Amino acid sequence: MRRSGPWLRAAEGAMLLSADGVPAPTVFAEMSALAAATGAVNLGQGFPDEDGPAEVLEAAVAAVRDGVNQYPPGRGVPDLRAAISEHQARWYGLAVDPDREVLVTAGATEALAATLLALVEPGDEVVTFEPFYDAYGALVRLAGGTHVTVPLTAPDFLPDEETLRRAFSDRTRAVLVNTPHNPTGRVLPTDVLSTIVELAARHDAVIVTDEVYEHLTFDVPHVPVATLPGAAERTVTISSAGKTFSTTGWKIGWLTAPAPLVDAITTVKQFLTYVNGAPFQPAIATGLRLPNAVFRGIAADLSAKHDVLSAGLEAAGFDVMRPDGGYFVIADVAPLGHDDARAFCLELPELAGVVGVPVSAFVRPEHAAGYRSLVRFAFCKRRSVLEDAAARLAGLSLAG
Numbered sequence: 001m002r003r004s005g006p007w008l009r010a011a012e013g014a015m016l017l018s019a020d021g022v023p024a025p026t027v028f029a030e031m032s033a034l035a036a037a038t039g040a041v042n043l044g045q046g047f048p049d050e051d052g053p054a055e056v057l058e059a060a061v062a063a064v065r066d067g068v069n070q071y072p073p074g075r076g077v078p079d080l081r082a083a084i085s086e087h088q089a090r091w092y093g094l095a096v097d098p099d100r101e102v103l104v105t106a107g108a109t110e111a112l113a114a115t116l117l118a119l120v121e122p123g124d125e126v127v128t129f130e131p132f133y134d135a136y137g138a139l140v141r142l143a144g145g146t147h148v149t150v151p152l153t154a155p156d157f158l159p160d161e162e163t164l165r166r167a168f169s170d171r172t173r174a175v176l177v178n179t180p181h182n183p184t185g186r187v188l189p190t191d192v193l194s195t196i197v198e199l200a201a202r203h204d205a206v207i208v209t210d211e212v213y214e215h216l217t218f219d220v221p222h223v224p225v226a227t228l229p230g231a232a233e234r235t236v237t238i239s240s241a242g243k244t245f246s247t248t249g250w251k252i253g254w255l256t257a258p259a260p261l262v263d264a265i266t267t268v269k270q271f272l273t274y275v276n277g278a279p280f281q282p283a284i285a286t287g288l289r290l291p292n293a294v295f296r297g298i299a300a301d302l303s304a305k306h307d308v309l310s311a312g313l314e315a316a317g318f319d320v321m322r323p324d325g326g327y328f329v330i331a332d333v334a335p336l337g338h339d340d341a342r343a344f345c346l347e348l349p350e351l352a353g354v355v356g357v358p359v360s361a362f363v364r365p366e367h368a369a370g371y372r373s374l375v376r377f378a379f380c381k382r383r384s385v386l387e388d389a390a391a392r393l394a395g396l397s398l399a400g
Helices: 006-014 027-038 054-065 078-092 107-119 135-142 161-167 190-202 259-269 280-288 292-316 341-352 365-371 383-394
Strands: 102-105 125-130 146-151 172-178 206-210 235-240 253-256 319-321 328-332 374-378
Touching (some): 078 102, 078 253, 102 107, 102 259, 107 172, 107 206, 125 135, 146 365, 161 190, 172 190, 190 206, 292 319, 292 383
Parallel strands (some): 125 146, 172 206
Antiparallel strands (some): 102 253, 319 328, 328 374
């Protein structure tokens, strides 16, 4: 078998390959297998273990029964595109044309893939923060781009302004901004976002935002980049329903952008999934139109779950870094006498019956030293599961 070309290069950027070119398991698969083998509580992967709003689920069932089971329109069901437009106006004051400036995708990851494949040419640079969601590096390489990263370092996980400025050049084609951020949970402040807009305008770069945790913030407002002066005309805003409504398996995402950018991205998207999730699209339209109180309740419930897990981590002696939002909390194992989070995560199922993921999985190997003792734990689980995990962690004994 020929082992070359952009697909393999993208794979090499995202995972280890064995000697015969077969992908080795990701750290997420490795830790999940470890949880299954040991009976440990799996807080490694970021997916909920309970359903979201009943109105959303019932709307999907009704759509199936009403025969909404064939290919939807390529850009998405008109009512969902209208609901996305309404959502952007209701929450952020953004005017979006549902017919020309909205594209429904197979989750946010496809939106990211289609955007980068459409806009990035070989040799172009794409700037992201680091740590980064693992798909970013692979997608940049798949598009033939060069991945340039700006570190977010503990404990505040904010970028150094001069380092951010140096990351941009005349080769910068896009900057990919994830806020609220995975894995750190940081909501990037407006001054950081404004600097990004300034730099993107100076270098004629497109801003691509990953805002999938937009409604899951804890007493810190989410500010979409597109709302900032000078940003809307060069910003592709990406989000999805999976995190907000606990429907990660439905894979309903979307993007909003100026019409010429949406046209270019649609040209690529039609050769990826073509379309997806016909009965789920009207259900997500229902979800996006739920009262504000429902969204606030979802965030408040998630914040309370964070508190349960963090209390157990603190009782065990971890240094816990409170997130501004999202599904995850970062904990430092150094106070427990460990300096290698990956080794610690491999031991933790036997030590405490809990699984986490080392933050080094979200950084390039050459940059891993700065995150060596940090572990990411997911708290998007049932409260009873988190209480069990917290009790196990609180009893952790690592003496000697």
